[in-house]
Amino acid sequence: MSMKKIDVTHSVMDRVSRFEARRSARWLAVFWVTVLVLTGSIIAFFFRAFAILSERQTWDVLEIFYQDREIISEFWQDTAAVVIAELPQKTLLLAVSALVLLAASWIITRQRRRIVKRRLTELAKWKKRSNNT
Numbered sequence: 726m727s728m729k730k731i732d733v734t735h736s737v738m739d740r741v742s743r744f745e746a747r748r749s750a751r752w753l754a755v756f757w758v759t760v761l762v763l764t765g766s767i768i769a770f771f772f773r774a775f776a777i778l779s780e781r782q783t784w785d786v787l788e789i790f791y792q793d794r795e796i797i798s799e800f801w802q803d804t805a806a807v808v809i810a811e812l813p814q815k816t817l818l819l820a821v822s823a824l825v826l827l828a829a830s831w832i833i834t835r836q837r838r839r840i841v842k843r844r845l846t847e848l849a850k851w852k853k854r855s856n857n858t
Contacts, residue, residue, distance in 0.1 A: 735855065738851065738855070739855070742848050742851055742852065745844055745848055746845070746848055749841045749844050749845055749848075752837070752841055753841060756830075756834060756838070759830060760827065760830070760831075763823050763824075763826055763827040763830070764827065766819075766820075766823040767820050767823045767824050767827065770816050770817070770819050770820030770823065771820050773813070773816050774812070774813045774816045774817050774820065777813040777816065778811065778812070778813070781811050783808065783811040786807065786811075787808065
């Protein structure tokens with residue numbers, strides 16, 4: 726009696742490749758959504774800070790100072806103090822915090838991004854090989 730030989734490797738590898746593709750795609754989606762949300766937050770906070778400075782007419786004060794450069798060169802510390810006092814510190818702090826979070830997440834996920842990239846490359850090779858047979 727001869728038994729029929731069944732190749733299980735192809736079906737198992739097919740399942741494994743689909744699982745890994747879903748897992749990698751999910752991780753990439755979460756990563757890029759996080760990056761986009763943090764980038765959007767940074768841009769929104771800086772636009773809000775710019776709007777606050779416009780409401781406070783800080784740009785007009787700087788323009789007046791700019792017209793007489795001797796004032797700025799002579800009293801640059803006072804000029805800097807005025808600008809710093811006018812800055813929306815909470816908004817800029819939130820923007821800087823989001824920027825730090827973005828940089829930290831980019832640095833922390835560097836190794837994971839390499840792994841996912843390599844995994845997706847290998848999955849693409851396997852899929853191409855398995856479709857050709």
